[in-house]
Amino acid sequence: MVGLGPSGAAFLKTYGRARGVERSRRYFKACGEAVPVETPMVDQRYVVDKVRRYVFYSWKKALGEVSYRAPRWYIVDKRAWVESMRVDGAAGEEPAEIRVNAGGPYMSVGEKITVARAYVEGVKLDDETAYFVFLPDAVGFYWVFPHGGVYNVGGGFYGVENPVPHVYAFVERWLGGGRVVDVRGAHLTVMPKVMLHDGEAFRVGEAAGLVYPLAGEGIRPGILSALALAEALKSKRPLEAYRRGVEKIIRQIEFQKKLLRIAQRLLARGEALVELADESVFRDYIEENLTAKTLFTALSRKPTHAAKLIVKLVR
Secondary structure, rough: EEEOOOHHHHHHOOOOOOOOEEEOOOOHHHHHHHHEOOOOOHHHHHHEEEOOOOEEEOEEEEEEEEEEEOOOOEEEEEHHHHHHHHHOOOOOOHHHHHHHOOOOHHHOOOOEEEEEEEEOOOOOOOEEEEEEOOOOOEEEEEEEEEOOOOEEEEEEOOOOOOHHHHHHHHEEEHHOEEEEEEEEEEEEEOOOOOOOOOOOOOOOOHHHHOOOOOOOOOOHHHHHHHHHHHHOOOOOOOHHHHHHHHHHHHHHHHHHHHHHHHOOOOOOOOOOOHHHHHHHHHHHHHHOOOHHHHHHHHHHHOHHHEEEHHHHHOO
């Protein structure tokens, strides 16, 4: 097996006959480090914060928010968590006659952007709250997530090769300042081609294209794909079983890809898809369950926009 990020490490730990090949001694990939609380294999030792409230902006214009009584996300120390799964993996067993690629964006097929993540000190925002800040003239967003005493602040946008200076400017202009203590960048597959087997090896996680395009979320689908593949390898037709195991994730990815294309076309006409959303859309966005029905219901309250979006969705 090649690649030991979240999905590769989860497969290594789960599948009793796996051996892993590390790309580096220490794992790192810049991201928001957030996972839904129901994500399998999350070790509470590496949970550094929690989120139960989500606030959405078009720059400084508030668009809406979604709140839960109990935390909906864990914020994790992803590097330490992933490395713990690497150590716990059954690397001493004899490997089965199977190859698994888990090299993330280095192995994925599809359009990619670069995202930047910074840790910011000296800022005080609401507890257990995540902020999403969209721009009216760009496809992408900034995020601000609590991270155990600091804030994980980042962003990524179509057409922006180096988002690092944009993140610094965001810290000054939107957060009102703060001390940036660490900045990293990473590739993210935003228009993935789902490929569960490439003719030579199975694929899991982002390497398989299993990353949500609109939110850039890859940890949970990566973990679920690793568990699905480990279970499928027990069957007589593992590829078919594997596809069934991740079918729901694939459907959501394909729908989000269509929405992302629509967002690009609307932007070219001077419109922003996020401006048409309401609380139900934001909730489904957070819960990784966006559907055409949700959008149509929201747009029924904005009839001047509904017809245009429906035409684009059914094309």
